[in-house]
Amino acid sequence: MKAILCRQFCSPDDLELADIPEPQAGPGEAVVRIKAAALNFFDTLIIAGKYQHKPPFPFSPAAEFSGVVESVGTGVTDIGPGDRVMGNTGWGAAREAVAVPANLLVKVPDGLDFDRAAGLTVTYGTTLYALRVRANLRPGETLAVLGASGGTGLATVEIGKVMGARVIACASSDEKLEFARKHGATETVNYATEDLRTALKKLGGEQGIDVVYDPVGGPYAEPAVRSMAWNGRYLVIGFAAGEIPKLPLNLVLLKNCDIRGVAWGAWVRRESDAQRELMSEIVNWAALGKLSAHVHAVYPLVDIAAALKAIADRKVMGKIVLRP
Numbered sequence: 001m002k003a004i005l006c007r008q009f010c011s012p013d014d015l016e017l018a019d020i021p022e023p024q025a026g027p028g029e030a031v032v033r034i035k036a037a038a039l040n041f042f043d044t045l046i047i048a049g050k051y052q053h054k055p056p057f058p059f060s061p062a063a064e065f066s067g068v069v070e071s072v073g074t075g076v077t078d079i080g081p082g083d084r085v086m087g088n089t090g091w092g093a094a095r096e097a098v099a100v101p102a103n104l105l106v107k108v109p110d111g112l113d114f115d116r117a118a119g120l121t122v123t124y125g126t127t128l129y130a131l132r133v134r135a136n137l138r139p140g141e142t143l144a145v146l147g148a149s150g151g152t153g154l155a156t157v158e159i160g161k162v163m164g165a166r167v168i169a170c171a172s173s174d175e176k177l178e179f180a181r182k183h184g185a186t187e188t189v190n191y192a193t194e195d196l197r198t199a200l201k202k203l204g205g206e207q208g209i210d211v212v213y214d215p216v217g218g219p220y221a222e223p224a225v226r227s228m229a230w231n232g233r234y235l236v237i238g239f240a241a242g243e244i245p246k247l248p249l250n251l252v253l254l255k256n257c258d259i260r261g262v263a264w265g266a267w268v269r270r271e272s273d274a275q276r277e278l279m280s281e282i283v284n285w286a287a288l289g290k291l292s293a294h295v296h297a298v299y300p301l302v303d304i305a306a307a308l309k310a311i312a313d314r315k316v317m318g319k320i321v322l323r324p
Contacts, residue, residue, distance in 0.1 A: 001019070001020060001021075001022050001095065001096040001097055002017060002018070002019065002020075002095065002096050002301060002324065003017075003018055003019075003020045003060050003094065003095030003096065004016070004017060004018075004060050004061065004062075004094035004095065004301060004304050005017075005018045005020075005058040005059070005060060006046075006047045006057065006058060006059055006060070006061060007057055007058045008057060009047065009048055009049035010047055010048070011047075011048070012044070012047065012304065012305035012306075012308040012309055012312075013305050015047065015061070015304055015305060017301070017302055018058075020095070022097060023097055023098060023099035024071075024099060025071045025072055025073035025076075025099055026073050026099065027073045027074045027075050028073055028074075028075050028076060028101055028102060028103070029072070029073045029076070029099050029100060029101055029102060030069050030071070030072045030073070030076060030079060030085075030099070030100060030101075030102040030105060031069070031070045031071045031072075031097055031098070031099050032065065032067040032068065032069055032070065032085060032087070032097065032098055032099075032100060032105070033067050033068050033069075033070050033096070033097050034065050034066070034067040034093060034095065034096060034097060034098060034324050035065075035066055035067040035068065035114035035118075035323070035324075036065065036066050036067070036114045036115045036117070036118035036298075036321045036322065036323055037062040037064070037065045037093040037094050037095075037118060037301075037321065037322045037323075037324070038062065038063075038064045038065070038093075038118040038119035038122070038319050038320065038321050038322075039061070039062055039304075039307055039308065039311060039319070039320045039321075039322065040063060040064075040122050040123070040151060040311075041150070041151075041238075041240055041311055041312075042063075042238075043061040043062060043063070043091075043308060043311070044308050044311055044312045046061060046091060047061055047308075053090060053091075055090075055091050055092075059091050059092060060091065060092045060093065060094040060095050061091055061093075061094050061304070061308075062091065062092070062093035062094035062322060063088050063089060063090050063091055063092075063093060063121075063122055064086070064087065064088040064089075064093060064118060064119065064120075064121040064122050065086065065087060065088075065089075065093035065098065065118055066084070066085065066086040066087075066108060066114040066115075066117040066118040067084075067085065067086075067097075067114065068082065068083070068084055068085070069081050069082065069083045069085055069105075070097065072102060073102075076102040078102070079102055079105060079107065083107055084107065084108040084109075084110070084114075084117075085105040085106065085107055085108060086105070086106055086108050086117045086118060086120060086121060086279075086283070087100055087104045087105045087106065087121065088104065088121040088122055088125070088268075089104065090265070094301060094304060094322055095301075095324065096301075096324040103272055103276070104272070106121075106276055106279045106280060106283060107283075108283060109283065109284070109287045111287040111288075112283060112286050112287040112293075115295050115298060115321050115323075116286060116292075116293035116295060117283070117286070117293070118319075118321055119151065119293055119295065119318075119319035119321060120279070120282055120283065120286060120291075120293055121279060122151075122152075123151040123152045123154070123155040123319070124155045124159065124282045124286075124291065124293070125264065125268075125275065125278060125279055125282065126152060126155070126237065126262065126264040127152065127155040127156045127159050127213075128159055128278050128281070128282060129262065129264050129267060129275075129278060130156075130213065130235050130237065130262040130264070131143075131156070131159055131160065131163060131165075131211070131213070131235075132163070132278075133267075134233075134235060134260045134261075134262050135211045135213075135233045135235055135260065136233075137160070137163055137165055137210075137211055138164075138210075139163065139164030139165070140164060140165070140166070141165050141166070141210035141211060142165065142166045142168065142203075142204060142207070142208075142209050142210045142211070142229075143156070143160045143165040143166065143167050143168065143209075143210065143211045143212075143213065144168045144170060144189075144200055144203075144204075144209045144211070144212045144213070144224065144227070145157055145160065145167060145168065145169050145170060145180075145185075145213045146170045146171075146191075146212070146213065146214045146215065146216045146220055146224065147170070147171065147214075147215050147216040147240060148169035148170055148171045148176070148177070148180040148185065148188075149169075149171045149176035149177070149179050149180050149317045149318075150215070150240070150314075150316065150317070150318075151316070151318060151319045152215045152237060152238075153169070153171070153180070153213075153215065154179075154180065154183055154292075154294060154317070154318055155291075156213045157169055157180050157183050157184050157185050158183055158184050158290075158291050158292060159291070160184070160213075161183075161184030161185075162285060162290055162291070165211070166186050166187075167184055167185045167186050167187075168185065168186065168187045168188070168189060168200070168203055168209070169181065169185035169187070169188045169189070170188070170189040170190075170191055170196065170200075170220075171188070171189075171190065171191070172190065172191060172192040172314070173190065173192065174190060176317060177189075177190055179317045183292055183294070187203050189203070191220060195223070196220055196223040196224065196227075197223035197224075197226050197227055200223070200224065200227035201226075201227050204227055204229065207229050208227060208228055208229030208230065208232060208255075209224070209227045209228055209229055209232060210229050210232055210233070211232065211233050211234075211235065212224045212225070212227075212228065212232070212233075212234045212235060213235050213237060214234065214235060214236060214237055215237035215238045215240055216238075216239070216240050216241045217236075217238065217239035217240065217241050217242075217243060217244060217245050218239065218241025218242065218243040218245060219241070219243070219245075220241070221245035221247060222245060222247055222248070222251075225247055225251050225252070225255070225257070225259075226251060228251075228255045228257040229255075229257070230255065230256050230257070231256055231257065231258075232255060232257040232258070233257065233258045233260055234257060234258065234259045234260065235260055235262050236259060236260065236261050236262060237262050247259070292318075293318075293319070294317070294318030294319065295318055295319050295320075295321050296310075296316045296317050296318040296319060296320055297310070297316070297320055297321075298320075298321045298322075298323055299320065299321070299322055299323070300322070300323060301322050301323065301324045304322060307320045307322060
């Protein structure tokens with residue numbers, strides 16, 4: 001079968017399309033014939049050796065996927081051949097088929113297509129865990145989303161709306177902000193042309209911003225914290241800007257606010273059953289049209305370099321999907 005392989009830390013252009021043996025299902029595993037594999041920003045880092053997880057060589061990028069179960073190993077009883085499923089393995093999905101632990105898979109309803117299903121796990125899974133479990137977001141609260149047009153940001157705008165929040169989308173261009181507004185944002189801030197702190201303080205009013213969702217980091221973190229409400233919650237998702245911010249802790253004291261880490265991947269490993277419950281809810285929302293699971297573009301497997309470059313260049317609104 002065909003697979004994209006990273007044989008050493010490299011650029012997207014150095015990834016290799018190779019023939020490898022078909023996978024076999026071991027005990028507790030299922031073999032999934034992949035229909036679509038979704039890419040994320042961290043795929044640009046993992047192939048370059050700049051991500052916290054460094055898989056053994058050779059490995060395939062792409063963490064999440066959707067497809068059809070071909071076979072199962074001993075001990076697997078809740079899914080079987082022919083089932084439509086989706087899952088996340090951290091890496092390894094940029095190929096035609098994959099063997100994965102069956103407990104990582106979630107069934108996909110017939111009303112949800114494979115392209116949209118492939119990109120739900122990482123972004124929407126992270127977001128629902130962040131907003132519900134870590135932030136305890138309540139209806140009527142104000143939620144500011146940095147990087148609001150990317151895969152994670154879009155998921156946060158949409159889930160925030162479903163949860164009844166007033167959503168403020170923050171991004172670097174008017175085009176991206178218009179996209180976020182179409183997907184549920186109430187107000188917007190262009191932090192390339194506006195001062196983020198001033199804009200958020202104006203939109204937050206006397207109360208301030210209840211929850212900040214920050215997958216960007218860099219220079220935007222401190223202005224966002226300065227706009228927080230009393231008892232506000234600042235969610236640390238990631239550092240797409242490349243710089244890990246150093247926040248003055250006196251702000252946390254003065255605001256009586258919390259800075260909360262969102263280690264979704266570690267939580268999934270510790271509480272896989274709870275993660276599957278969240279994902280079942282997300283899948284149903286998507287099938288009902290409450291979540292767009294917007295796909296920016298679809299690339300054939302062989303064009304993975306162009307797909308990764310589009311993500312690295314911040315040209316993507318929503319998700320990029322590969323089709324084997």
